[in-house]
Amino acid sequence: MPFIDHAAARILKTLLSVFFMRTTWLQGPQFSHQQMVHSARRFAQQRDDARADDERVNEAALLAAEGLLFGFYQNRPANTRWTTLVHENKTARMVRDAYQLAALLIEQTDSAQGQDAPAP
Numbered sequence: 001m002p003f004i005d006h007a008a009a010r011i012l013k014t015l016l017s018v019f020f021m022r023t024t025w026l027q028g029p030q031f032s033h034q035q036m037v038h039s040a041r042r043f044a045q046q047r048d049d050a051r052a053d054d055e056r057v058n059e060a061a062l063l064a065a066e067g068l069l070f071g072f073y074q075n076r077p078a079n080t081r082w083t084t085l086v087h088e089n090k091t092a093r094m095v096r097d098a099y100q101l102a103a104l105l106i107e108q109t110d111s112a113q114g115q116d117a118p119a120p
Contacts, residue, residue, distance in 0.1 A: 003051075007062050008037075008044035014066045015040060018073045043069075046095050052103070060102035061095075068094045 015036060047065055051058050072094070 003058070004044050004048045007047050008041045010062060010066055011043045011047075011069065012036065012040035014069045015073075018070060043091050043095075046091055047098070050095050050099055052099065054106065057099070057102045057106050060105050061098040064101045064105075065094055065098035068098055 043065070047062065050061075052061070072090070
């Protein structure tokens with residue numbers, strides 16, 4: 001599976017989780033399959049555009065982006081429509097923040113592994 005498809009599916013899963021955690025009915029004017037998939041794909045595309053050379057950073061950034069989405073929208077219950085879930089201006093910031101967090105995580109993990117390595 002191409003990484004962008006993997007990312008879009010994970011983001012879609014996160015958005016669905018937000019709605020199910022809220023026990024929101026997934027029907028009527030608040031719900032559109034088209035909008036939900038479009039939002040997930042757009043977010044994944046922006047994330048893919050920001051890809052790093054290090055695949056560990058890319059995977060960590062995807063996981064961080066999921067956490068940012070879940071936390072952000074769970075803490076803003078006023079967002080009840082799919083059309084308001086993934087705002088373009090917030091998506092770019094979430095992607096940037098996810099990559100900053102991922103790079104820091106990988107850097108610290110590598111640093112800790114170097115410190116734990118036995119001396120030659």
